[in-house]
Amino acid sequence: MLSSRRALGRHAPSLSSVRPATIRSQFTFDRKRDFSIAELDAEQKGRERVVVLGSGWGGYTFSRELSPKTHQIVIVSPRPYFVFTPLLAGTSVGTLEFRTALEPVRSFRGRGVGAEYFQGWADDVDFNKKVLTVEEAVEDPSQGRVLSDKGEESKSEKQVQQKKRETFDLPYDKLVVAVGCYTQTFNTKGVKEYAYFLKDVAHARRIRNRLLSCFEIAALPTTSVELRDQILNFVVVGGGPTGIEWSAELHDLIHEDMSRLYPELVKHVKITVYDVAPKVLGMFDEKLSKYAMKTFQRNGISIKTNHHVEELRPGTVANPDSTDAFTCYTLKLKEEGEVGVGMCVWSTGLMMNPFVESALKDRIKQDERSHAVLTNANLQIKGPDDTPIPDVYAIGDCAVLEGTAYPATAQVASQKAGWLAKRFNKGDFERQKGFQYKDLGVMAYIGNRNAILQTGGGKISGFLAWCIWRGVYLTKSMSWRNRILIPIYWSINFVFGRDISRF
């Protein structure tokens, strides 16, 4: 997935805003090399060049399905790997190793003729000339946590950002926009700076390290009783599947591993999920969500609905001015006042990608509520006057098929990606009725080897649902490498416990 930093400053880029590369270049070497693009042209061999923006569920799935015999596939994304998001919560507590949820974008080529890849952000696009402007992003400081909000970055990282990166032009025959969304924070004070997100693998690593730190701090003799109790209070904001599954995974870590490693501390641990809505897991039917609530209660996880977060700040409740090296956080709630927490995991929905909001703005038709790119049933992007823009398509969370209310999920993204790739491969848009989403159901892991599962065919809960949950995600994993490693890690961690090394 992908975004544009520089585009943020521009609110109405003209169609001709793409300057020639030679003028734009600030690079000091004399012999400028257009090496890769020239090679790309040489390799094209009469095929259509399809440029894919993004390497998430939309972009990566589409690229895998597209035939390289008739298309030259070029992926442009700041993130050189695909993240298998359903397993991310598990990696953040050590149920799985981080890399089992990743697929490197470049490994395509290992399968013979595959995709080309440039690590960069889409900066601008000229729909008339069919040229994309790409900003290089190899040593981008947000590497590994693309798609969280930028406020999360530290000051020194911002200084690096201000250094203008070089751009280059990339002509396309067809363009597929699959840049994804950012995490929504509703501008809640302190959230961008101090919350822990869970959209990319570096987020998962940050969570894992922090979790284990909290226990190590609590075990020190220099830690007061107050700090210990606050630092072992873990909070999730957002009762969607991501937040719920993370709290379930955390419960497992604490009761399966921490209870053995820090027996004197486990009784002080608290897990709470806050949501602003009157209900969590709203996509499940009454019976299943009640079952989930009962399981959470039994597992000691508090679900607090109708709660409003007002602020997140560093420091303990007792001593807000503490400059202690060990940070604890304080969450301020409208209903409860101040609560000291070891960490606050934030997962409250999506914010539109700045590439859509700035670079594409005024040249496309946007959804009023979500600000997503609107497409027709062929997934082609609509211009402001409702006519489709030639050869430009959009899939994934950044796109909405006009007139539908499909959810912004991996399932919709990968179905759109598969459908679009098939049309490209067969060239049969006109013989089709347009994309239609087929809801295969929803699942959520709720802890202690329990899951809930709801499909058109029926509803299941408990251990069997958990087995299906694992089976489905195992078979959906993209590479054989991970399909082998995932069950190995599940078994090894079952036998030996999760690894708690922190580095």
Added chain:
Amino acid sequence: MLSSRRALGRHAPSLSSVRPATIRSQFTFDRKRDFSIAELDAEQKGRERVVVLGSGWGGYTFSRELSPKTHQIVIVSPRPYFVFTPLLAGTSVGTLEFRTALEPVRSFRGRGVGAEYFQGWADDVDFNKKVLTVEEAVEDPSQGRVLSDKGEESKSEKQVQQKKRETFDLPYDKLVVAVGCYTQTFNTKGVKEYAYFLKDVAHARRIRNRLLSCFEIAALPTTSVELRDQILNFVVVGGGPTGIEWSAELHDLIHEDMSRLYPELVKHVKITVYDVAPKVLGMFDEKLSKYAMKTFQRNGISIKTNHHVEELRPGTVANPDSTDAFTCYTLKLKEEGEVGVGMCVWSTGLMMNPFVESALKDRIKQDERSHAVLTNANLQIKGPDDTPIPDVYAIGDCAVLEGTAYPATAQVASQKAGWLAKRFNKGDFERQKGFQYKDLGVMAYIGNRNAILQTGGGKISGFLAWCIWRGVYLTKSMSWRNRILIPIYWSINFVFGRDISRF
């Protein structure tokens, strides 16, 4: 392993410099908790308390071998895991996953009664009162790269350091000092700041990310021919086993994986090992080291002996003032002048630990050449007047048995650790003649499924030696978890290639 930052400022700490914890505390909470120490006392149950400083080959091996029935084992180390160093070079190129070279110190307890652990630096010790002062280190910014030189840390990290961390007192019955050494840089300009070390797992991760970045940068159309050639030039300084094995692993990564993923770039890659000595791999006999040199030549790795590094700085040779976001480095050699490099891996020997150099100085007898702690044959630390200090022992790279010239290797450290633990368990110091090192031989991996191996029994080189190399390190691995995972990763990476995701 372990060091003392604060001790660096003090050059002659008095024996009574340990102030009571209540005065030292700067913590603002009222109810001070001596929770863990009180619990520790309650758990002691008549056993001797053995405090072990460090979690490396010396400290970790000793703690594992010591009987918890007769000893309360307390490990104090800033690093919450043991690093299986022979596999570190492999993890830095993706032959193995990082965690397969780690053993968490706390997992002891999983085996029933095991070791207690505090994450901290030894700050001071009172040999008369038998009390250790520990500085807490849970959120230490050098986490994961303990034992590299401090200059490596960034400015913001230094500011965090200046924040005084809390200390606490830990009484001991017996103390085992196994704090290890730092990497020696000979104060070569720029090395602390810009070189890549290979002593801890975060170093390995930093190397892996940088390596893959270099290729991704070289693949961008905005990268000039000059920058491409410099950024694909990889340099190792130090021709010891670590440097040699890393260059061999790098060769494998490039020829087995990068050649497939970046076919147009591989012909521009260069690997060079520089050493100041007239010969590398000096611990091997003539025939084996000649075999190694021939293998390196065939693999395209240049070995340049009698070369002196004068400086390492960021920027390319062509343009030293470049403030480009993509850093290339320039290595200045007495013999060759300036050479542009993508990265410089530094492995040139050991520098004594500051805990020995400052906190213990003047209260112990030091080796003249290495500044190590001198011990008698019972591995007991000698005072300045040559009499052993009661109940204080030293093992590992920070200690030298007076009158011997045993090398500073994992083999010596773990033999000393095993011998000392046995004496503690049996209480039979007086019936023994003192520690004696048994040289089991040396091995080195030299790339392309070749190794060299030299023992008292004979010399082997080539594929068979490589099989033995792998077999030995597999069986020497500490946990069953890793003994299972290591061959799985070897096989998976053989079949599917190394993972090149960078995060």
